Amino acid sequence: MNSSAPQIGFDRFIQLDWAVAALNVRAGTAGLDDLNALLDAAGLGAEAKKKTRTVLNRLWLEPRAELVDFADRGIAIHKTQPAVAVAALCWGMAVATYPFFGKVAELVGRLSAIQGDCAAAEVHRRMSEIYGEREGTRRMTNMVIQSQASWGAVERVERGKRVIRRASTAIENDELTAWLIEAAVRYAGKPVSVTSLQSLPVLFQFILTRPLAYVVSNSPTLDLRFEGPSNQFVALRVPL
Template sequence: MSLTAPQIGFDRFIQLDWVAAALKVRAGLAKLDELNDLLDVAGLGLAARKKTRTVLNRLWLEPRVDLVDFANRGAEIFKANPSVSVAALAWGMAIATYPFFGKVAELVGRLSALQGDCSSAEVHRRMSEIYGEREGIYRMSNMVLQSQAGWGAIERVEKGKRLIRCSPIALTENEPVAVWLVEATLRYAGRSVSIASLQSMAVLFPFVLDQSLAYMVSNSSYLELRSEGAGTQFVSLRD
């Protein structure tokens, strides 16, 4: 298992049912053969299949050392309630594992915040500014966007030139998922975040966290709530 986050890594289109199958394996609800059968049906070439499995391994099957417990807890949430949003669990694991995926999500969320849509060209331009004009950055950003569309976060229209937000998923009835997703966000951000800003963080644009986050965080064994200044509360990962 890897010890560090890959700089890019998420370089394949990943279908949500593949992620769900890998999650089921992690949760002990399915055998690896079921995931392999899905990949067989997809007709991937040898190289494409290997790269796809690498992404799925990092997400659920063989997460890096610092994310093993986090992945296990996500799998336990799913095992306890298989009807829970797989997209939310997939999203949380992706932003915690792949900063590149998280940055694309953050940019889409920020650029589409006002009107609900944005141009893919602007996302690609911003990613090139961050990661450099390196070969493959455009293609890999596109793989992330395609995956996010497949996971129900965005719709790609005008031959992929425009990105439209889909209706967000409300996690009102899924407190364990909401808390876990907050933890994923902190792992992506790499810093503490104010409670007031959590619900509007761009990287979480496909989801609605409409619970009392301060109450949920205060009951978590993995998150820490502290006050700074005049009533401002911040949440961070527990050491």
């Protein structure tokens, strides 16, 4: 599923309002001028603005071919359920689009699961083990953590040395729940155990309150698979 996905690409700090503006452009409720105005107001230079737009293009404006339908379904949820947290839609799209973003989220979620916080140095160390010991890995990991702070998921304290979870957001909409699960499955690149869905580290910011096996079984894009009498897995449905 991630075979054509870039290994690294989320290399800029992305404020939540920029991501939401890109979402609204795709939804047809805002124009590119509105997005550009936000970037200009942030004081970004020409090169920084260009690179930021590249991230936002992949995120919402020009998703990869295999994610176009996924993005459009996220936009449909936004249009029919405007009260749904737009941060959840941006998070799901980032996880599905950028494996690097997803891996940072997974590590922060796993390392902070017990005490609610973790050392940024430990996140950096594990990202370096996966993506290599180079300055780009550290810088981009910082960009993702900073972005996740802007999106309401974490708080950076002690001059960024520690990362603290913020209060989780309850997801009570079936369509958004299924869409976020699909984002996690796309990130994982393989079927995911249904019993693990409530505590997936990559979705640590959210509490999935709905009956998940029921939600998955009613989703047109997800399949519920059985391996033995008690092991259920969720996978992407293969188009006929």
